[in-house]
Amino acid sequence: MTTNSVQVIAQQSRAASRQLASASESARNRALAKMAEALESVRQQVLEVNAQEIVKARDEGQSEAMVKRLTIDDKTFDYMLSRLKKVAQLPDPLNRILTGHTNPAGLRVYKKSVPLGVIGIIYESRPNVTTDAAGVCIKSGNAVILRGGSEAIQTNAILTDAMIAGALAAGLPEHAIQIIRTPGHEVVGELLKMDEYIDVLIPRGGKGLIKRIAEGTRIPVIKHYDGICHLYLAADADPEQAVALAVNSKCQSVQVCNALETLLVDSACAAQLLPLLHTAFAENRIELRGCEQTQKLLPGVVPATEEDWHSEYLAPILSVKVVDGIQQAIDHINHYGSGHTDGIVTQSLSLARQFEEQVDSASVMINASTRLSGGGDYGLGSVVGISTDKLHVRGPVGPDELTTYKWVAYGDGHLRG
């Protein structure tokens, strides 16, 4: 694929985005329904092609974790369709009047949500991103350019073709959804140059991918870096709840961004809680790495180094630190954390309030598992990523977050004096 053809795709998306900006809510929701129907009609084909790509991935010696991410079975397929249907049911993110004002001269001014325009999604392996991303983008009136991993290129192509047909059947422009079908890094390099036509890029994958993209383009990038998540067990934490929350936060799934990486235990309850935690984590085969205090209370625990406090393990390892009071916990989180998801276990409203106010993170959990942070439990229906940025969008990226706004002023010949 030449520069020229990537540019053509980008220009076509820009043109489609102009038309999409006026597409009604019912047209966009009808498109989502038609996309789900069209996908259902290619279900067998998708499963077969996906099975071939899985064989190929195994032949090429890909890891089982990677093969698992690549796999679509009937259940995954049902889930993909259900997400499209769910996003269709969400309130319209567009044309919401966000604020308004009549100036002293009678000029009517309002601020109205509108699509961002053209969104590029660059992702690895998981083919469900193809349908999730297209769904969220169409819901929010954006044209989308998909660029999935080469190991899923055939699966993604069938999924996309079906969605394009569905969107067309509902009267949306032909190029509302596009996918780049050529493998290789070069074509991604070309895409990064399209700042004239693409409004935002969302990379989904490892830190390396995100960094490469963010540093290689002038297009704004919504970034998803580390999730170094903390849970602070306050002095008054209910022991049973504290252990259950710590275990669920760490063990429910260890390879995900909202899994617990560092447990902070108040010195006032450390002697009571640490042995309980030690047993519970041992049962779940989690390696603990402790500060000096932790080592004293749990002899034999691996010592934690400075590096541990900075680590997103994404593995069955947990660093544990004893802290003197909530302020030390908050300071540790703001210093070592990544601003993704951090929680407290306490019965005290004032501690909860202080934690909520002072922890500078996208998600603050009070007596709830860190694993509950995300679009699903926040009621966003479907998301296209999670942002660790502070500007524009923080946390889950759903349809609302793929909008910008315009100011509209209605006058009757109003001049500036």
Add this chain to the structure above:
Amino acid sequence: MTTNSVQVIAQQSRAASRQLASASESARNRALAKMAEALESVRQQVLEVNAQEIVKARDEGQSEAMVKRLTIDDKTFDYMLSRLKKVAQLPDPLNRILTGHTNPAGLRVYKKSVPLGVIGIIYESRPNVTTDAAGVCIKSGNAVILRGGSEAIQTNAILTDAMIAGALAAGLPEHAIQIIRTPGHEVVGELLKMDEYIDVLIPRGGKGLIKRIAEGTRIPVIKHYDGICHLYLAADADPEQAVALAVNSKCQSVQVCNALETLLVDSACAAQLLPLLHTAFAENRIELRGCEQTQKLLPGVVPATEEDWHSEYLAPILSVKVVDGIQQAIDHINHYGSGHTDGIVTQSLSLARQFEEQVDSASVMINASTRLSGGGDYGLGSVVGISTDKLHVRGPVGPDELTTYKWVAYGDGHLRG
């Protein structure tokens, strides 16, 4: 000033921002009042030092336009104080519950506005930015690092010292407001490296300054590029209103970002309107540069080149193009415009609606001067800049736009299943 001292300032601001995040609305508003009081008490000193800096600027051969921007007289000073008082009266941008949801398991989730953290403002000459920026940042609970032009360094220092004293008297942290007092480019270079401590940079000045900063840092930058503003006179435009709006949009002030640069006249009314416009602009000493059609209707008008359609003149020059209908006008604007401010003059609600929907600009004006786009007439009280970005903030940057949000989830031992 060494790297070390810029770093110390940045770290102090970060620490102050942690405290500011919990400062109450009344504490922040009291600080704004105390800042205005403290400024009043140094009024004479400010005027004297400013007068000395004006003499110096003239001695160094600075342009009169630059000297004008640098000048503070009693009236400017009153205006600066009035803006601080106005921003104090605005609704609190913080702790607003933006959306909320209870999940099926009873987890309470809400999205709450919070300060961005530390904001760096890099600006040229105008000392009123010093007080405007500090006011908007304190209102929104952000720590601010100011870096003004070297020609106003003494004036800015006195203004800042007074504001720091005022903020301190209201109980805000000592480093909530800081200014970098060392002249030279080097120190700005150091500031750009402080991505660990600074959340966003807002450059205010020429395109060169903004580009240099945006390309030289990993800190997110709120950018204010071109204002290539258009006014489209539709076929049914009231002739008198059309001429008045075109003249006001262009002539009320030619050197500003929301001044008109290109006038689009519908072919259906061009023969009637162009002669009227020609006379009106001639009276205002505006040079017209016309398309072929315009040249036919107004013999002797300078021909417009392709470059003219891309130009932000900021000067008494106006490009004029005859277009066949609203779609051609919209396409021209979306192609050549800069997405800043674009307007239509029409009596038709359906044309107005189409223009509002399809013009991809921060501000869309219906029967109103392009000069009315901005924080003042939009009811924002005081702004720290205007954004031509689409992400995070589009158009005027007021206190609301200097916030981000966090998700807060209150549970009672809620786990992920």
